Amino acid sequence: MPIDLPTAGKKKRTRTEPTPPVPSQGTDPEGPKAEEPPQRPTYASAIYVASASNGDIVTIPLNEIAPSPHNDRDPGDVTAEAEHMKTKGVLQAISVMRSEPYLKRWGDELRADPERAAKVAAVEAAPWVILFGERRWRAAQQAGLKDIDAFLRDDLIDDAEEIIASENLLRKNPTPIEEARQYLRFQEQKRMSYTDIALVSGRSRGHISKRLSLLKLSPTAQAALSEGHLGPKAALEIAAALPDHDRQTAVVELLGADQELTHREAINQVLQGKLPIVSLAVPHQAASPSPEAGAPVVSDSPSAPSAPVSPVASEPRRETPTNDQQAPASAAAPVEAPPAAPASASAPAKGASGEDRFAQDRKNAAADRSAACRSLLETYEGVTEEERASMMQGALLTSLNLAAAQNQAHAWLVAANVHELDVTPASAYFQAVLQSERPALVERAAFAVALAGAEIRAADRRRASYDAQDKRYVEFLRSAGYIPDTDWEKRQLGLPTSGR
Structure with a gap:
């Protein structure tokens, strides 16, 4: 629905009081006394x-x-x-x-x-x-x-409910549990599918599915996640490996008692019956025989890799939430870190292979570029007309995912506090911008969508490398102050690397 934006003459004030009439000559300046004073409205803004x-x-x-x-x-x-x-x-x-x-x-x-x-x-x-x-x-x-x-x-x-929820998800970073509860409310009260929620929230369906899985955690584990003592990926592994709440709570207690312990080590200790004192009386443990001391925990999944454990809450800070990867298949059956293997071992540790490192490099580069785009929109006046035209041409001549680009652009504009109109979801915001008859706002919003389309294309990890259009986009960001920091992106641009 078009928004009828106010004009200066249309704006109203509730504090304005009526001007009393000027008494005519020869009359009592106090005026006639009313028997009953006029009844004031219940509210000043009535x-x-x-x-x-x-x-x-x-x-x-x-x-x-x-x-x-x-x-x-x-x-x-x-x-x-x-x-x-x-x-x-x-x-x-x-x-x-x-x-x-x-x-x-x-x-x-x-x-x-x-x-x-x-x-x-x-x-x-x-x-x-x-x-x-x-x-x-x-x-x-x-x-x-x-x-x-x-x-x-x-x-x-x-x-109202959908708009407020969407605004909260886009404007601030909610805790994973707050986010999950909102998605659950969409499902239960609005009968919304994952696709519907994705359109409202700007998140992927995989991201939404994983957030909802966090609600399977015990209250203690959910609290640890909300307070930052536990990372989302670690929490997903705990939920998958230990379906019952008592064991999940035991893992959190072990992690709290030993700061050097990783979440996978804590999971294995609980599976072996090595519980914190406060959990020894849990009834279900009596029916769960413990393996012999020192016996390895065998995975129920034949495909579980022998990956070394990682610290709790070790997610990279620069990882973008919109590209949240699926939890590893081995999450349902965590394993202990393997003994030291000779150099000829065929299974490299996660992060040691070039493929794994470059996958993380791409995530980090996308997060850095996103921050650069947000900063660019905040200082938009420095963008030349030629640069704007080039970005718009790129958006118009490629298969732009408009809904995704609008969601990303709206998130940037809100984060930079240059959105000017409090309208959500993103599609409604851009419609309101078009109806606003404010050329500067329309221009910035259109540029933001074109910029978001280019970023989504460059961040698509299904494509093995940058093409000429991606390179033009990143070089444009470089001209505005962006500095590539990852070896993968430096190689794509022909820049010197660290040689890792």
Whole structure:
């Protein structure tokens, strides 16, 4: 639906009081005394309940706004934002919906949800509920402000849950468990398929499947994952190798007691019956005979490789979430690190082969380029017209995956805080940009999609090497300050390598 963006003459203020009439000569300056003072409206912003339209900016007292029960994310510390607002004010309007139609659509579902029911009372007590911008609203309160500008978006009430969830997934990095719970809510409440969730979240179906698998973990293991004591890949291996919660908890306890222990070593110790003291009384252990001391743990999978263990939470920081690889087949049956093998051993350790190293190099290079693209969009004014035209031509003359490119471009624009319009999902955002009649925003958004299309193409690991178009794209990034850091990408560009 096109967004009717406000004009300067259309913006309304709730704080404006009517000017009292000037008394005529010969009359009592105090004017006639009314027997009953006029009844004030329940809310200072009540005038907008009848008169505001979608896309209008309304200025609303902060105490007349309630946070959305659909927003499950912790808003976190807003002290820095509040300090900035004390001097600069609120630079970007939030988006709100009227509480009455919002509750008419969602009230029954929210009250039936144990995790959200307690938040409904606040919405019932306020005329407005937040669609986007809860952190800005909280920061404004902390800064001591009295009111805030807000876009009215009643037209998005039916899609509020999906929009808020998508916004949270794109705007900030949720913990793996928060992400998994949102995907599960999409499945159970919205009957959404993996493909539907992928379109909303901008993630791959494989990534979504693995995140949902994390919900098979025990509460203790989920807490360790959320707090950063356990990495997602390690958690997936634990869930696959030890289906019951008691053993999963035992692994986490072993890891907490011995910082040098890897997650695979902890899994094998639990499988051998070497449990932490707090887990010795677990009933199921009595029915699980332990192997003889020193006996190797045999995998049920004939294809399980003899890979050395890796430290817990050892995922590379630069690994891009959109290219999340499937968990290894050996996750269901972890094995101990093999004894030292002679140099002629035919099974190289993971990471030792050129193929494995270059696969990781490609992931790291993609993450670095993505950061460069985000920075480029933030300082977009430095891009020349010729460079923009070249990027647009590349997008138009190749088979661009538009949905994926829009998702990536929107994520970059939001991360760089240059998106200007609080509209999600990505497809709706770019439609709103087109309707905005703001040439500079349209130009930046179109460039972002073209840039994202080029990045998705360059990051596609199904293609063994860069072609001429990929090289032009990366060279363009280099001209804007990007520095290739991996040997694989340096080789593609004909640059000197480290010789590893």
